[in-house]
Amino acid sequence: DIVITQSPDSLAVSLGERATITCKSSQSVLHNSNKHHYLSWYQHKPGQPPRLLIYWASTRESGVPDRFSGSASGTDFTLTISSLQAEDVAIYFCLQHISAPYTFGQGTKLEIK
Amino acid sequence: QVRLQESGPGLVKPSETLSLTCTVSGGSISGHYWGWLRQPPGKRLQYIGDIYFGADRDYYPFINNRLAISVDTSKNQVSLRLNSVTTADTALYYCARWRGDILADWGRGILVTVSS
Numbered sequence: 001d002i003v004i005t006q007s008p009d010s011l012a013v014s015l016g017e018r019a020t021i022t023c024k025s026s027q028s029v030l031h032n033s034n035k036h037h038y039l040s041w042y043q044h045k046p047g048q049p050p051r052l053l054i055y056w057a058s059t060r061e062s063g064v065p066d067r068f069s070g071s072a073s074g075t076d077f078t079l080t081i082s083s084l085q086a087e088d089v090a091i092y093f094c095l096q097h098i099s100a101p102y103t104f105g106q107g108t109k110l111e112i113k
Numbered sequence: 114q115v116r117l118q119e120s121g122p123g124l125v126k127p128s129e130t131l132s133l134t135c136t137v138s139g140g141s142i143s144g145h146y147w148g149w150l151r152q153p154p155g156k157r158l159q160y161i162g163d164i165y166f167g168a169d170r171d172y173y174p175f176i177n178n179r180l181a182i183s184v185d186t187s188k189n190q191v192s193l194r195l196n197s198v199t200t201a202d203t204a205l206y207y208c209a210r211w212r213g214d215i216l217a218d219w220g221r222g223i224l225v226t227v228s229s
Contacts, residue, residue, distance in 0.1 A: 001174075040216060049117070049219040050207075061217075093158065095216060101172040102160040102216075 002027045002096050006105025012113040019081040021108045023094035028075055031098060037072045038098035041079045044091045044107075053092075054079060086112060115140035117208050117220035125202075125227050131195040135208030135220060142184050146211035147191040149182060151204035152222075159204075163211070164191065175201070198227045 003026040013019040029038045037057035044050040052061045054070035057077055067082045081088055089112060094105040121133035135147070148163040162171040162180050169182040181194040191208055203226050210218040 038214070042219075047221065049221050051219075052215070052217050055215045055217075095158075095160075097160075097214070097216060100160075100170075101174065104158040104160075106157045 001101055002029065002099060002103050004094060004096055004103050004105045006094060006108060008108060009106065010109040010111070012111045013081075013084045014113045015086065016083050017113075019084050019088070019110055021079045021092050021110070023077045023079075023105045025075040025077070025096055027099075029096045029098040037077070038096060039070075039072065039077050040095045040097070041068075041070055041077075042093055042095065043088075044093065045089075050093075081110075084110075084112070115210060115218050117210065117218060119206060119208055119220045119223040121206075121223060121225070123224060123226060125198055125225060126229050127199055127227055128197055131193070131198050131202065131225060131227070133193045133206055133208075133223060133225070135191040135193075137189045137191065137210070140210075142186050142189050142191065147182075147184065148209045148211060148216065149191075149193045150207045150209060150219075151202075152207075153201070153204040158207075162193075200227050203227045 005024045039057045041054040042050040053064050053068050057072040058070045069080050071078045091107045091109050093107040116138045118136045125131045146163050146165045149161050152158045161173045164182040171180040179196040183192045205222045205224050207222045208220045
């Protein structure tokens, strides 16, 4: 199974500052045919469904503010919120879906400092 | 916009069968893969299985052939049945829709506790 190690477990950032969350995969999640990394990022607020933010490691989902971005370097993946807003308080997690069983990061709780 | 709503009993006895339904509104069941996921207390999310037009697959090792997923296109519902449950099956269960090869849309989840 592919193991995803997400860090940090929790993060406190001041409003307007940058927040960075990483996921490290134990194996490549690069699809050989289309060259996409099969790594997605989600935002989860209490009482709401998890929301897709980023797919293929760096493609922003429609409607997601452009302060959210994703990047990949080999098996290391980063979600960046460039300027934290109050509404960004949530749990963030990543998912690899290149090979079954699909596996998740453990989640990062993002709070305002 | 598609909405997914999980429903079912919040409490199931050990050794019994857990049955959940995901009702889909704002979109059709057809043409998509539908997944079930869960998050046990204090643990990370687990992807447990999915279905596309009647061909279900279970992925999570601990599910151990106890899982059945089905669709009812007339009701726009996706169902999950998990047999012989134990306390380890206590979790927040989610249904989700794949958009191509992207897990795009989720329900809010339903908490299921396995306890006598």
